Amino acid sequence: MAFFQMKKMILAWTFRKPVTTSYPFEPRKICPGSRGRLDVKISECIFCTICDKRCPTQALDVDKVNKKWRIDRLRCISCGYCVEVCPKKCLLLTGDHGIPTVTKEMETF
């Protein structure tokens, strides 16, 4: 039984820099391989609509006729399923997690 077992740890941390950062002034360090925003290289896309059909949250809407590729960022769960199934490998999950938004909009490419 010890009284105030934590004293050493508390003393040590009194003289250390805080581990928290002052977000948003200092952006978070993103570790490689993190699944963030979905990015599309639209010039390589052949509008096959496979990603549209497979997306589990119906976040994508690909128009074959008008050659439009649209995404609802608020629906996307960054699962990466579309990245796996795309035949042209033109989809990519970037480490960037995007900025906050106040409107519900589709982003069109």
Next chain:
Amino acid sequence: MGQRTIIPFGPQHPVLPEPIHIDLVVEDEKVIEAVPSIGFIHRGLERLVEKKDFVEFVYVAERICGICSFIHGQTYCQGIEEIMKLEIPSRAKYLRTIWGELSRIHSHLLWLGLMADAFGFESLFMHSWRVREQVLDLIEATTGGRVIFGSCKVGGARRDITPEQMTWLLKQLEVVEKEMHLIVDVFMNDSSVKHRLCGVGVISKADAISLGAVGPTLRASGVADDMRLLKYAAFGELDFEPISRTEGDSYGRCAVRCAELFQSVDLIRQAAAKIPAGEIAVKVTGTPSGEFFSRVEQPRGEVVYYIKGNGTKNLTRFRARTPTFANVPPLVKMLGGCELADVPVLVLTIDPCISCTER
């Protein structure tokens, strides 16, 4: 005899930001009886299988709970693989084991923090979560997600851990282990912590069994039952002995979780040493037809999935019984006869996760 009063606890309560409601019948400062009610956020996820196909449903299963998300996905995948008689590659099994244990470490650290918060030890809470943050970084680097791993799929794993990452992971784990020793030392030996936990909410061995307790709640009462002994994933090839204590009180439950932290680190080391090279997934063809009760050990205890497929791409029935659901009756038993001031501590000792309880 004092006058009886009914005090409502929750669904919004400072100690636990989760919607459980308990009616506490108190006499002076003693709780005589507790009547739980849950069901504020029933989401009906079990019926979503009729809309989503069985491969996509992994993403839903992972989102049943935000803390044991990976193990939910793993349980689901194992169930489907068992029905479809898929033999997944050995490397995938090891990967699942490593991620499963990482998620156990992060969940137990989260719990230790919340527990410290419940008995009013704020700095201990902060430090537990600081260490947890380092574990989350390990998870993010290897799977891409911090709490929703998304790295398990029917037929194997979706990502691989490269040898360099593995070396780095083991090195980081050493740092984390050292920090965990400091924190666990406070939980196990500090007099004020012991004063709040020892002898509070005792559940006897017989009660634990008849009330259907699972996980650390069961093991703290002297029953060394752990679903990892079923040898799913790679546990058959690892050296593993469930941890149990005989106290049956809050201190025992805390001690079981503390010891499991280091056990998980050890299991990850063993798995990293033994992991074979090779494929990480097999191709899935066909649809599941049959039924299986899939049981896996989560940080909070045993989770049971009942999966029934009828040969179409949508399952007939998916049923999840999460560990907290099984731990509600033991909680009711603990609350009867306790001091009113101990209620927050007792509610937290079962590691409640109400949102996954209600699916």
Next chain:
Amino acid sequence: MIDEQTIIDVMPETLVAETRKLCEQGYRLVQICATRLGEELQMDYSFDLNRKFVNFRFLLPKLGGRVPSITGVFFCAFTYENEISDLFGVQVEGNALDFKGNFYTTAMKHPFIQDAVPASVPAPAKPGVQ
């Protein structure tokens, strides 16, 4: 097979007696669940002793099914029994802690035996279409 699972057919009338036998052998209750199979409900009562899994099964009609409560043997069954009575409309007789249909707050009564999503709940539309 990672897990040997024994499934035993019982009758609702003998359920309590059979359960008591397992209880005396030291089994613990794992879960109770109902599954809708067309016009019938399949009831599953699962027990476990040292990771030996035993499951009792019987069928009930979809509407108006009645089962005896096993809370007399395993008190912890009250959560599961309230759950099946709320979601499936199965009448449980003699539940020691009966919430009388208030265990879960659901928008409709007995959602798990309804056929399809009612028209009042719109199906999720394709983004951009709405």
